[in-house]
Amino acid sequence: MSLAVDFDVETIRKDFPILERRLADDRPLVYLDSANTSQKPRQVLDTLRDHYEQHNANVARAVHQLGEEATAAFEAARDKLAAFVKAPSRDEIIFTRGVTEGLNLVANVLAWADPPYRVGPGDEVVITEMEHHSNIVPWQLLTQRTGATLRWLGITDDGRLDLSNLDDVITERTKVVSLVHVSNMLGTINPVAEIARRAHEVGALVVLDAAQAVPQLPYDVTATGADLLGFTGHKMLGPTGIGVLWGRRDLLAALPPFHGGGEMIEDVRMERSTYAPPPHRFEAGTPPIAQAIGLGAAADYLSALGMDAVAAHEREITAYALERLQAIPDVKIIGPTTVQDRGGAISFTFGSLHPHDIGQVLDSYGIAVRGGHHCAKPVHRRFGVPASTRASGYLYTTRAEIDALADGLEQVRRFFGLR
Amino acid sequence: MSLAVDFDVETIRKDFPILERRLADDRPLVYLDSANTSQKPRQVLDTLRDHYEQHNANVARAVHQLGEEATAAFEAARDKLAAFVKAPSRDEIIFTRGVTEGLNLVANVLAWADPPYRVGPGDEVVITEMEHHSNIVPWQLLTQRTGATLRWLGITDDGRLDLSNLDDVITERTKVVSLVHVSNMLGTINPVAEIARRAHEVGALVVLDAAQAVPQLPYDVTATGADLLGFTGHKMLGPTGIGVLWGRRDLLAALPPFHGGGEMIEDVRMERSTYAPPPHRFEAGTPPIAQAIGLGAAADYLSALGMDAVAAHEREITAYALERLQAIPDVKIIGPTTVQDRGGAISFTFGSLHPHDIGQVLDSYGIAVRGGHHCAKPVHRRFGVPASTRASGYLYTTRAEIDALADGLEQVRRFFGLR
Amino acid sequence: MQLESMYQEIILDHYRDPHGRGLREPYEGESYQVNPTCGDEVTLRVHLDGDVVQDVSYEGLGCSISQASQSVLHDLVRGKTLEQTLAIGADFLTLIQSKGDQAVADSLEESLDDAVAFVGVGKYPARIKCALLGWMALKDALGQARIIQSGGHHG
Amino acid sequence: MQLESMYQEIILDHYRDPHGRGLREPYEGESYQVNPTCGDEVTLRVHLDGDVVQDVSYEGLGCSISQASQSVLHDLVRGKTLEQTLAIGADFLTLIQSKGDQAVADSLEESLDDAVAFVGVGKYPARIKCALLGWMALKDALGQARIIQSGGHHG
Ligand SMILES: Cc1ncc(COP(=O)(O)O)c(C=O)c1O
């Protein structure tokens, strides 16, 4: 990869203080839980600290110097995020707590929207069996509360969306199609543009859960075909408590407010209020100011490396991990087994061992993986397992860490006497 | 005040790095905008940094060491906040983005709740004219969307709630009474227990906006008479992006979820889901982990000083400011003019000058106040002014800073040739 | 001192003694604008005679910058053609968005006259809306007036 | 090494060779419990004869700790009175919540026997729920069984 010339993992690792952490028994940390949350470079932490120590004030409210500095930094973060995902307009970037809030925002305002967007009795919402709970439960709540119907696409045995009945599931009754771009459990990269084409044919809105996609891939929101799309800061080197909902400008302008209060208003009288245009209409209350500024610094960090290089590294490390894991007897990968249309999360089973036990032994060697249902119970049910173990790297992950995982799994086998 | 023995403002100020900031023209910062957002002590900033550099991981999900540390710190923050407001149970502390989200949470779930809590056609919600937009707009949206009716209590000329018609406004039709404990504009401390008594007589729920109260007063949620109560971290030395909704345990257990996704579930199937008990039921998605931990450190900081001492200092500095400001010709205070039942925010007009102009001149002397409607347009309308200037101190505020404000106002007069 | 870079003497003069204040008849377009952040508001009317702006009348609440900017607006566009008026509006926007660039101000002096005094406001993002409030109302009111006029032409 | 403080040999033995697994008839109380974090689940039945727990039968999915804990539970409470069973449950809870305190374990050895081996689990908050899942089901199932019994007494 010619793009990866400047991409030196060892140099990058020096930016992440936590990677120097020694765990119990003086073991170095092998952090393979980045799909759950990423670690933070000091550039982001310095930005946070500098903001609080030098510029802290509330935004969009004060005419004093700190207020102007804080507002300028906060709005500059909006510009940075818009550029990062190639949003046509900065006003399309709504700051949320995370993708979960973004998806709930969409599901809620669609209950209250004017036609043609309102979801009501007889309408259908389509999701997939591959979704994170955050893209299932909001739609269950919406359809239950409005009398609409929830439908979904299934999954093939090799962990791809089953599109064979696409035209039967997405029909003239479909108002919304909401799906994950990159699965946090299977790793699958879904053909979102193709699905969006079908959805738009029938006049449905397309919502994307891009929580795993934006951190890993060079991103262009308009190329996805989505009308609305959410992602989360803490998975892309940013602080917790911050995420982004992107939406087409004309669509956002046509949607009613979500929460009320603070700067989302134009005028407030006791009898009734009028509302500010997007993005402020959807940002009630004091926003996560420092967190947005920190996320801006994270976007700067990723852009400086180049998202092509980040993606290339992710692919390389994933290919290596897939190869090493598949070579271990009794390891069974759930999801695509090659890097073709595949992100970095690798979920697997190991004989009959329970992921908690696998994770606990790995942890005693300093290796951090996730064990459980990864907030995706339906996918697990689909593959007939209650839980799985998941390894996920990021731009700071080395081949040596994948080797440590493979060696660790042999220790797990020894410890439990896997039969 | 014997309690204030250990309370030395100069020592406290050393904990706040931003107070050493030199502004344009090398002026020291005189920060009198704490009701808008407070500054942060290094103890809170160190806690944030230490979390990200040593323990960062997602919570309630991972069996690895970092995950256990992050979860332990996050849940310890819940314990700290429960203790800080004397909540009978830690499970009554729900982490939100801020009080705005907390109030919207309540207003939303009451639309979906089972009887007797559901707000529907014919029901009434009572607020007051003294509310911040964050405690007006959510109830406007709720009543508009459910066919309920919004009513409100007025304000007397001296800035107190007008309770003369309390029994006419709060009636058998009232389902919810939601009001501010301490006004962010007038400074008024409302007799919430008295109003709660009347509300409970008619079987209504009592919701409190304690955004200005919890930072300033020793707090005991049960003593307020509230059923639900919200506050915000950034006004009490904590990070942005975090707040707390407290609710009676049995009440929370009876309310339906707010947002869906992440760890708020018990089981998820494509057809339907079941939900976790409170507080997790109301915390969908990755919570603001670092911010909750930071808020815990802020609570520790305040507790170490003692909230009695913090309140005593607030009273003392407010009394001094009221005295100095009232001695300036053309300054007119809106709200109570003595510290009797009064918090620290002081809003005023200055002749016919516009708050923007006042604020701009003060800012040129390094003095940061807020000018505008302070997200409380109805109160301003009530007093016949479009906007006001507000000065608000906190535990780091000195008498010398109040003197600087008074001197600054004389400069404002000179600059504009106030007639 | 910094402060004078925003509050130039010309601005303070217009503020203390605004030109053309008050709402007058007749008018073809009217616009109400509000600054949500501070609650400032303006109602502004335009009276066109054919292609020419005969009068701009206005009333409202606001700070010195918004009041002075409306007074200056009144002086600048009265008697100008529609096209000239829109050009002046565009120049004023350029001035305000120049972040206080004196070179930009100098280059616009012919078009904006006294109004170049507002260049300093561009250094204070929170005040930019104040300076533009009246101009936003003008643009809106002109749009309405032209619809009425073109309706007249067709009808 | 740390790991052995949780996975004591007795626990691994129960895990590899669980006692009393499978759901059996008759039973008076049944409970289904799930650990939302990891999806582990157990269905547990109790069969009472008067005041005595005649059988505890169970089935489910879970990690070594939850499986072993259910096996140990079966051994401990079979043949005990209701009162003894509840006391043992309370002791097990105390053990697990002791944060791995060996002194607590020693003091409970008489009541808990083999089960004191679980003391190390208390050092791993994420695993505490695993160890308690079966015991929560037991408490719930016993509650049900007593309602049925008392219903029987009255009816
Ligand atoms: C009384 C009151 N209520 C509500 C709020 C809104 O708080 P936040 O913006 O943190 O949600 C504030 C502060 O702005 C306030 O002072």
Ligand SMILES: Cc1ncc(COP(=O)(O)O)c(C=O)c1O
């Ligand atoms: C695909 C996907 N969707 C949604 C989420 C939820 O993100 P958050 O918890 O930040 O809202 C995650 C991560 O947990 C995810 O991987």
